[in-house]
Amino acid sequence: MTPTPLVSAHREAKIRKLYKEYTEALNRLEAEKKNERAIDELKSQVAGRVDKLFLSSSSSMSFLPGNNSSTGMSSTSHSNMTQV
Numbered sequence: 001m002t003p004t005p006l007v008s009a010h011r012e013a014k015i016r017k018l019y020k021e022y023t024e025a026l027n028r029l030e031a032e033k034k035n036e037r038a039i040d041e042l043k044s045q046v047a048g049r050v051d052k053l054f055l056s057s058s059s060s061m062s063f064l065p066g067n068n069s070s071t072g073m074s075s076t077s078h079s080n081m082t083q084v
Contacts, residue, residue, distance in 0.1 A: 003011070
C-alpha cells in the first residue's frame with residue numbers, strides 16, 4: 001500500500017524537523033567539547049605558572065638569612081611560636 005501524498009509530505013516534514021534538531025544538538029555538543037578543551041588548556045597553563053612561581057619563590061626564600069629550609073620559617077619566628 002502506497003502512502004498518500006499528504007502522509008508522505010507529513011513524514012518528510014517530520015524527518016526534516018528531527019534532522020534539524022539533531023544537527024542543532026550535535027553543534028551544541030561540539031561547542032561544549034571545544035569549551036572543555038579550552039578550559040583544560042587554561043587549567044594546564046595556570047598550573048604550570050603556579051609551579052614556576054612556587055619554585056622561584058621557594059628557591060629565593062631559602063637564600064634569606066635565618067630561614068630553616070625544611071619549614072620555610074625563620075629561626076626567630078619558629079622559636080617565638082614554641083613560646084606561645
